[in-house]
Amino acid sequence: MTPADSLIIFLALLLDLLIGDPHWLPHPVVAMGRLIHLLDRVLRRVWLNERVAGVLLLLVVVISSSGITWILLKTLTAMLPLAGWVAAVLISSTCLAARSLHKESARVATALLAGDLPAARRYLSFIVGRDTDQLEESEIWRGVVETVAENTSDGIIAPLFWLTIGGPVAAIAYKAVSTLDSMVGYRNRRYLQLGWASARMDDLLNYVPARISALLLILSSPLAGLSTSNAARITVRDRLKHPSPNSGHPEAAAAGALGVQFGGASSYNGASSLKEFIGDALQPLDERAYRGMIKLMYISTLLMAVICMVAAFCLRGLHVPFI
DSSP states (O other), rough: OOOHHHHHHHHHHHHHHHHHOOOSOOHHHHHHHHHHHHHHHHHHHSOOOHHHHHHHHHHHHHHHHHHHHHHHHHHHHOOOOOHHHHHHHHHHHHTOOOOHHHHHHHHHHHHHHHHHHHHHHHHHHHOOOOOOOTTOHHHHHHHHHHHHHHHHIIIIIIHHHHHHHHHHHHHHHHHEEEEHHHHHHSSSSSTTTTHHHHHHHHHHHHHHHHHHHHHHHHHHHHHSSHHHHHHHHHHHHHOOOSSSSSTHHHHHHHHHHHHEEEEEEEEEETTTEEEESSOOOOOOHHHHHHHHHHHHHHHHHHHHHHHHHHHHHHOOOOTTTOO
C-alpha cells in the first residue's frame, strides 16, 4: 500500500461533498454487506467455534475487499494510467460519508421540525442501532446529534486518515472493517463471539482517528461560533465514559462545544441500556444543537482534508501518473 496523492484526496472529498452516494451508483459497501451476510449464514453451519469463525469472517471480507481493489487499480493503471487514477478517486470517494451523513440526519431533523414523530423515528432507525419506535422528540434529537458526532470520526476522519497512509486500498480495508463492525460487532447473544474479532479490529483502526477527531472538533468550535474551552474541558473529563474505547472522544468534544449532554437510557433489541452522561446539559438538544453539529462536522472535515493533503504532498507530491 502506498500513500494517496494530494490530488486524489482533494478530488475524492470534493466528489463526496458534491454527489455523496447516489443510489444508482454501485457502492463497495453494498457488496461487502452481501458478502458478510452470506458468510454469516455459511460459517454458522460449518464452523463450531464462533470466535474462530469470526476471525475467518474478518480475514475473508477484508482481504477480498482490499485485494479486489488492488487488482482493479493495478490492472486499470497498466492498461491506461488515467483510468487507474480516475478509479482511485472514485473508490476513495466511496469511503467518505460527509454528504450522506448530512443527508440522512437532515431527514430526521426535517421530520421533527414538521412534527412528524413517526417519520423521524423511522429515519433515525436507518442511522442508529438503538430502538427508535418509542422515542420522544428530545430523545430523537439526542440520537441524531450523537450519531453525527460519532460518525464524523468513523465515516469521515478515519477514512481520510487511512486513505492518506495507504491510499484507496487501505481506505477500502478500513471500510470493510467498519462495515463488519456495523453488521456483526454487537454485544448480543447472536454476535458476541462471531463479531468479536471485527469489533476489536474496528477499535484498533479507529484508535488514532478518534483522538484526532476530538482535537479537530475542539479546533473547529470557534469557527462554528461555539465554545472551545468547554469542548476541551469536557473532552478531558468525559472522553472515557463511553462503552467504546473510541466513540467517547468525538462525542465528548462535540457535547462540550455544543453545551449539551449525551448518554442516558437507550434500548437495543428490546434490552435497556444506561450509558454514562457525556457533557453538561447547558443547552437543550434541539434544532440549534443539530445545526451546530453539522457545522462542526464540515469544518473538522475540511481541517482534516488540509492536514491529509499536506501530509500526502510531503510524502509523494501531487504525482499525477498520466502527465
